[in-house]
Amino acid sequence: MKKTTSVLICFLILAFTGIISGQNTKVNTAASVIETIIKQTKSEPVPNTVDVIKAGDPLTPVKGIVTTMFATMDVLKKAVAMNCNLIIAHEPVFYNHRDEIQQFQNDPVYLEKKRYIDEHKLVIWRFHDYIHRIQPDAIDYGMALKLDWLKYTDGTSVERFVMPETTLKELTITLKKVFPVNAFNIIGDPEMKLTKVVFSAGAPGSIYHFRLLEDDNVEVVIAGEVPQWETYEYVRDAVSQGRKKAIIFLGHVTSEEPGMEYCAQWLKGFIKDIPIHFVESGPSYRTY
Amino acid sequence: MKKTTSVLICFLILAFTGIISGQNTKVNTAASVIETIIKQTKSEPVPNTVDVIKAGDPLTPVKGIVTTMFATMDVLKKAVAMNCNLIIAHEPVFYNHRDEIQQFQNDPVYLEKKRYIDEHKLVIWRFHDYIHRIQPDAIDYGMALKLDWLKYTDGTSVERFVMPETTLKELTITLKKVFPVNAFNIIGDPEMKLTKVVFSAGAPGSIYHFRLLEDDNVEVVIAGEVPQWETYEYVRDAVSQGRKKAIIFLGHVTSEEPGMEYCAQWLKGFIKDIPIHFVESGPSYRTY
Numbered sequence: 001m002k003k004t005t006s007v008l009i010c011f012l013i014l015a016f017t018g019i020i021s022g023q024n025t026k027v028n029t030a031a032s033v034i035e036t037i038i039k040q041t042k043s044e045p046v047p048n049t050v051d052v053i054k055a056g057d058p059l060t061p062v063k064g065i066v067t068t069m070f071a072t073m074d075v076l077k078k079a080v081a082m083n084c085n086l087i088i089a090h091e092p093v094f095y096n097h098r099d100e101i102q103q104f105q106n107d108p109v110y111l112e113k114k115r116y117i118d119e120h121k122l123v124i125w126r127f128h129d130y131i132h133r134i135q136p137d138a139i140d141y142g143m144a145l146k147l148d149w150l151k152y153t154d155g156t157s158v159e160r161f162v163m164p165e166t167t168l169k170e171l172t173i174t175l176k177k178v179f180p181v182n183a184f185n186i187i188g189d190p191e192m193k194l195t196k197v198v199f200s201a202g203a204p205g206s207i208y209h210f211r212l213l214e215d216d217n218v219e220v221v222i223a224g225e226v227p228q229w230e231t232y233e234y235v236r237d238a239v240s241q242g243r244k245k246a247i248i249f250l251g252h253v254t255s256e257e258p259g260m261e262y263c264a265q266w267l268k269g270f271i272k273d274i275p276i277h278f279v280e281s282g283p284s285y286r287t288y
Numbered sequence: 289m290k291k292t293t294s295v296l297i298c299f300l301i302l303a304f305t306g307i308i309s310g311q312n313t314k315v316n317t318a319a320s321v322i323e324t325i326i327k328q329t330k331s332e333p334v335p336n337t338v339d340v341i342k343a344g345d346p347l348t349p350v351k352g353i354v355t356t357m358f359a360t361m362d363v364l365k366k367a368v369a370m371n372c373n374l375i376i377a378h379e380p381v382f383y384n385h386r387d388e389i390q391q392f393q394n395d396p397v398y399l400e401k402k403r404y405i406d407e408h409k410l411v412i413w414r415f416h417d418y419i420h421r422i423q424p425d426a427i428d429y430g431m432a433l434k435l436d437w438l439k440y441t442d443g444t445s446v447e448r449f450v451m452p453e454t455t456l457k458e459l460t461i462t463l464k465k466v467f468p469v470n471a472f473n474i475i476g477d478p479e480m481k482l483t484k485v486v487f488s489a490g491a492p493g494s495i496y497h498f499r500l501l502e503d504d505n506v507e508v509v510i511a512g513e514v515p516q517w518e519t520y521e522y523v524r525d526a527v528s529q530g531r532k533k534a535i536i537f538l539g540h541v542t543s544e545e546p547g548m549e550y551c552a553q554w555l556k557g558f559i560k561d562i563p564i565h566f567v568e569s570g571p572s573y574r575t576y
Binding site: 070074096097104107108182183184210213228229233236240252284286 | 358360361362379380383384385391392394395396397400401460464470471472473474475491494495498501502513515516517518519520521522523524525526528529531537539540541572573574575576
């Protein structure tokens with residue numbers, strides 16, 4: 001009976017593996033790979049999503065996948081060198097949120113990038129709205145992993161941390177060790193003691209920041225970017241009023257790139273027969 | 289005849305001075321001071337302008353004027369200490385472009401700032417759309433003065449400079465000497481040789497930057513700020529394509545504060561009977 005059960009379990013495992021493999025065998029065009037990925041996010045359909053193919057033929061057979069923060073010229077060249085033709089980027093390819101290209105019809109930078117994509121038959125898909133809807137948000141999870149801060153969460157969120165008491169200065173030094181490339185923009189008293197930190201990836205807008213900063217359970221926000229006349233000035237005034245609040249802007253790329261690094265790992269969990277690589281785009285700027 | 293002419297000229301000068309003084313004598317409420325200033329810009333009326341009184345009673349008699357980049361809590365306190373009650377700020381008071389306050393009705397930072405303004409009977413007026421419409425744009429003129437770069441203009445513009453050949457690295461060092469407080473964000477080859485520089489104050493949007501960067505007469509843009517997924521990535525790709533282009537983001541405050549310093553000087557040219565001071569708000573953040 002036990003043996004029969006074991007055989008049955010083995011059969012079921014093999015059958016299940018077979019089904020997964022079967023799915024993967026079908027997953028060969030860019031369109032079908034993308035469909036599989038979206039399904040795996042378990043998100044409801046996102047209306048008017050930016051997660052569409054930005055360039056290339058959806059029916060292109062996928063030889064290899066690159067995940068990245070921005071599909072920069074350098075990332076595209078690295079993808080080609082690695083024989084990957086599906087680039088999954090978190091952010092736009094053509095310098096505006098909706099990748100509107102009408103304004104670039106005579107622009108040499110756009111035209112050369114587009115030509116490179118076409119000549120190398122690349123497909124670029126944006127993975128933004130859906131990756132943020134994975135439970136937990138895979139961009140936030142990637143950051144918590146990168147910082148080794150999952151131990152500071154209460155298990156219900158991967159963005160909110162309660163850590164052993166430290167100062168804003170010490171927290172900044174800790175972050176700098178992980179992200180040494182360029183300067184952060186910081187507002188707050190360096191000597192402020194803190195335990196309660198929240199991570200706000202990318203550019204969710206200042207209203208989102210304001211709500212976080214109003215929360216008694218938040219002392220420090222670690223953010224991506226925001227217009228400087230918005231959250232920056234709010235926190236400057238809050239600090240001037242003697243409030244125990246601070247914000248550290250890591251920069252947009254730095255705040256979300258760990259999420260796209262984790263994305264490659266997540267994809268490997270269900271796409272078994274296509275090579276998958278994370279390629280770092282890195283911050284666009286240096287600071288001086 | 290000559291004597292008669294001289295007397296006539298003297299009379300006209302005195303009469304003219306009298307008219308100006310007469311105007312200034314009337315210029316005693318915030319509303320009338322603002323009206324005088326707008327008239328002096330010689331701009332056509334700006335539809336839907338943000339240049340309105342953001343807080344305070346328009347009929348408040350003006351004791352003294354402060355010009356500043358941002359009416360921060362600290363700037364307000366300095367104004368009060370200097371016995372000034374009209375604050376002329378280039379940017380919003382309440383953390384969003386149109387100073388919409390609906391979202392802050394329960395926000396402690398907003399409520400405390402508003403209370404301070406009310407208790408000290410301050411009037412805050414935004415001087416943005418109209419100061420940019422002065423010919424030449426007084427914000428740009430203030431920057432050219434601050435950098436001592438008027439000598440590099442062709443006389444038709446105060447934003448476009450042709451300077452003795454230098455490198456991006458040397459240009460950055462020059463700028464850092466003038467603005468030492470916090471880091472700039474820079475994209476471009478440090479060794480790139482250049483002579484053609486354009487200044488783009490504040491946050492005019494990436495489309496404006498793209499048009500500048502497409503121009504053969506522009507090698508380097510000195511900018512305020514922009515979303516990092518826009519101009520930043522465009523210039524990164526342009527550089528990667530081998531183009532002789534670069535951009536230096538000074539930060540929003542740094543890019544426009546010299547203009548508000550110049551504004552005080554400009555106001556003193558026609559407002560003679562009210563004390564006028566420039567108060568530096570300085571950058572909101574430090575960099576690390």
